Amino acid sequence: MLKEIIIAFQSYYRAHQFIKQHKLWKWIIIPGIIYMILFVVSMYYFNQTANAFIEWLSLKTGLKTWLDHMKSGLLGFFFTLAALTLWLIQMLLYFSLFKYGWLILGSPVFAYLSEKTDAILQNKDYPFTLQQLLKDMVRGIQIALRNALWQTVYLVGILILSLIPILGLATPLLAILVECYYYGFSMLDYSCERRKMNAAESIFYIGNHKGLAVGNGIVFYVFQLIPFFGWMLAPAYAVIAATMSMHEINKPAPAGRPDITPILH
Numbered sequence: 001m002l003k004e005i006i007i008a009f010q011s012y013y014r015a016h017q018f019i020k021q022h023k024l025w026k027w028i029i030i031p032g033i034i035y036m037i038l039f040v041v042s043m044y045y046f047n048q049t050a051n052a053f054i055e056w057l058s059l060k061t062g063l064k065t066w067l068d069h070m071k072s073g074l075l076g077f078f079f080t081l082a083a084l085t086l087w088l089i090q091m092l093l094y095f096s097l098f099k100y101g102w103l104i105l106g107s108p109v110f111a112y113l114s115e116k117t118d119a120i121l122q123n124k125d126y127p128f129t130l131q132q133l134l135k136d137m138v139r140g141i142q143i144a145l146r147n148a149l150w151q152t153v154y155l156v157g158i159l160i161l162s163l164i165p166i167l168g169l170a171t172p173l174l175a176i177l178v179e180c181y182y183y184g185f186s187m188l189d190y191s192c193e194r195r196k197m198n199a200a201e202s203i204f205y206i207g208n209h210k211g212l213a214v215g216n217g218i219v220f221y222v223f224q225l226i227p228f229f230g231w232m233l234a235p236a237y238a239v240i241a242a243t244m245s246m247h248e249i250n251k252p253a254p255a256g257r258p259d260i261t262p263i264l265h
Helices: 002-022 025-060 063-070 073-105 107-122 130-161 167-194 199-207 210-223 229-249
Strands: none
Touching (some): 002 107, 002 210, 073 130, 107 130, 107 167
């Protein structure tokens, strides 16, 4: 798994070189600007609602009144820590929903970029047809909805765990790893579909190569920490990097060495 994570990390650098070499910027910048605007607006409204929810919860449970009565600095510290943890979990849940909305809206661009990347890497021509594009879009939407459902189930469970003292401190990291896996999964599935895997085969294959999905998602989220440029570049870089990492891991094994990563058919 560690080797696959490293391959996924390296694929982002290779994706940058690939974009420059093949002049794909128009497919990066325009969708990126739309994503950035939606991201900023969504995060603004999230911040308003998340703070209001934490305030409402502390008042409804009587916790704030109890803390004010106890006048304990230590208890106040733990309450602040718990509130911060809860805020982070809410942010991940909200961002997850936003992200899947964008995956659905951007599926035509992602499908095209993945196919274009693979065509250049394989020196193969994929004739453009509206039927195939629509098929890729539907597949991308189905996978996004499936992943959104399962990820929400996991994040709700993690949200409940976050309310448990001490144990809750580890939940943000767990939630981030779940986020990374499912985002990377969606990016990798475009390549799986092109290799004629059905949804079940894609789920099985990516489940056996979790490192590629987690690594792709980790770098995507690191991009989110870079204001404006990171937000603008992250989605398209992620799908190109995912395509390149799939290409890398499925290269024919050198002579005399067995191929241990067969593609399903």
